[in-house]
Amino acid sequence: xxxxxxxxxxxxxxxxxxxxxxxxxxxxxxxxxxxxxxxxxxxxxxxxxxxxxxxxxxxxxxxxxxxxxxxxxxxxxxxxxxxxxxxxxxxxxxxxxxxxxxxxxxxxxxxxxxxxxxxxxxxxxxxxxxxxxxxxxxxxxxxxxxxxxxxxxxxxxxxxxxxxxxxxxxxxxxxxxxxxxxxxxxxxxxxxxxxxxxxxxxxxxxxxxxxxxxxxxxxxxxx
Amino acid sequence: xxxxxxxxxxxxxxxxxxxxxxxxxxxxxxxxxxxxxxxxxxxxxxxxxxxxxxxxxxxxxxxxxxxxxxxxxxxxxxxxxxxxxxxxxxxxxxxxxxxxxxxxxxx
Numbered sequence: 621x622x623x624x625x626x627x628x629x630x631x632x633x634x635x636x637x638x639x640x641x642x643x644x645x646x647x648x649x650x651x652x653x654x655x656x657x658x659x660x661x662x663x664x665x666x667x668x669x670x671x672x673x674x675x676x677x678x679x680x681x682x683x684x685x686x687x688x689x690x691x692x693x694x695x696x697x698x699x700x701x702x703x704x705x706x707x708x709x710x711x712x713x714x715x716x717x718x719x720x721x722x723x724x725x726x727x728x729x730x731x732x733x734x735x736x737x738x739x740x741x742x743x744x745x746x747x748x749x750x751x752x753x754x755x756x757x758x759x760x761x762x763x764x765x766x767x768x769x770x771x772x773x774x775x776x777x778x779x780x781x782x783x784x785x786x787x788x789x790x791x792x793x794x795x796x797x798x799x800x801x802x803x804x805x806x807x808x809x810x811x812x813x814x815x816x817x818x819x820x821x822x823x824x825x826x827x828x829x830x831x832x833x834x835x836x837x838x839x840x841x842x843x
Numbered sequence: 844x845x846x847x848x849x850x851x852x853x854x855x856x857x858x859x860x861x862x863x864x865x866x867x868x869x870x871x872x873x874x875x876x877x878x879x880x881x882x883x884x885x886x887x888x889x890x891x892x893x894x895x896x897x898x899x900x901x902x903x904x905x906x907x908x909x910x911x912x913x914x915x916x917x918x919x920x921x922x923x924x925x926x927x928x929x930x931x932x933x934x935x936x937x938x939x940x941x942x943x944x945x946x947x948x949x950x
Contacts, residue, residue, distance in 0.1 A: 662896060669883055674876035682870070695882040702887055702895075776869050799863045800870060831862050 650714055657705045669698050672715070675801070676722050682796045683726045684733075685785050693729055697722045712810045719797065720811045727789050776838065783833040791826035798823055 656664035676697055681690035700721055708717055784792055790812075797803045797811065808819045835841055888896040 660895065666880060666884075669880045673879045677876040677879065691877050691879065691882075694877075694879045695886060698879065698883040699886045699890065702883075773869070776865075780866065780869055795866075799866050827862050830866075834865075 651710065654705070654708065654710060654714060658708075660702075665702055668701070672718055673698070675715075676718065679719065679722055679796065679801060680726055682784070682800060683723075683789075683792060684730065685781055689729070689733070693722075693726060697725055700725060713807075716803075716807050716810050719801075719803070719807070723793050723797075723811055727793070730789050779834050779837045780830075783830050783837060786833060787826060787829060791822060791829065794819055794823045795826040795830065799827075 653664060653668075657668060673694060677690055677694045680693045680697070681687060684690050684693065697718070701718060704721070708714070712720075784795070787795065793812065794808055797808055798805075803811070805816045805819055808814075808823075809816045812819060814822070884896045
């Protein structure tokens with residue numbers, strides 16, 4: 621996407637940082653962008669959707685485990701953002717706020733789906749070809765040309781998806797946001813509304829539970 | 844699996860690198876994300892009862908095709924108009940008739 625003046629992407633080239641991870645230029649550009657959004661500028665909103673749709677969809681897919689649900693929920697997230705952008709006070713980064721809206725809507729959806737018993741493991745979708753359990757680190761598509769390793773990779777992915785889906789949503793969200801989306805503890809704290817200590821503790825427990833669960837399912841010890 | 848009240852401990856949540864690497868290696872791919880923009884615009888248009896995204900020009904990812912088609916249509920209309928009207932265009936034919944002789948009426 622072409623960078624435009626007044627867009628969030630426009631500020632990325634400026635290296636002057638004021639506070640953690642936010643440069644002066646980025647801060648100002650984001651403020652202008654939010655003003656445009658608050659004025660219900662449709663083109664600004666199009667830009668917002670294009671900028672964040674991949675991240676939001678990926679998060680929702682990891683949380684929900686189903687592509688159709690994730691796609692539908694991603695649309696709903698942006699509709700809610702369009703409605704609520706006027707209430708955004710700029711206390712946090714726009715991306716953090718978007719994550720918070722996504723996570724909250726997603727957790728509501730998960731509660732609804734669990735009542736309907738439709739979030740069973742059979743509906744989890746494989747995403748792509750993967751590597752074996754002990755070699756998952758840094759393996760690329762080109763490395764996994766052998767069929768037996770493809771099967772192992774697929775099994776690992778299935779096991780991970782199932783085990784993540786079995787985690788309590790509160791644990792699942794911190795695990796995905798930290799370990800897959802690479803958010804900071806500060807951002808996690810803003811998204812979940814919990815103190816950083818609680819976030820760390822919860823993340824530690826989530827990792828432990830997931831590790832045990834994957835080992836049990838795969839019959840293999842994670843090094 | 845629920846949280847049995849261990850949350851408030853200020854644990855460091857030390858990174859279990861092997862698990863984190865495994866998660867990243869196995870799951871963190873650049874998933875092909877669907878284009879949700881059209882769906883979002885449709886939902887906003889419906890729920891706002893046409894207040895937003897109503898004109899069709901602000902919808903869709905890029906109105907380039909719309910501009911292009913409209914321009915080509917206009918060019919076609921101009922070409923047809925020219926083809927139809929061009930036979931009527933030209934320099935005026937000179938009047939060849941001699942003026943009628945003036946007859947003076949005798950008194």
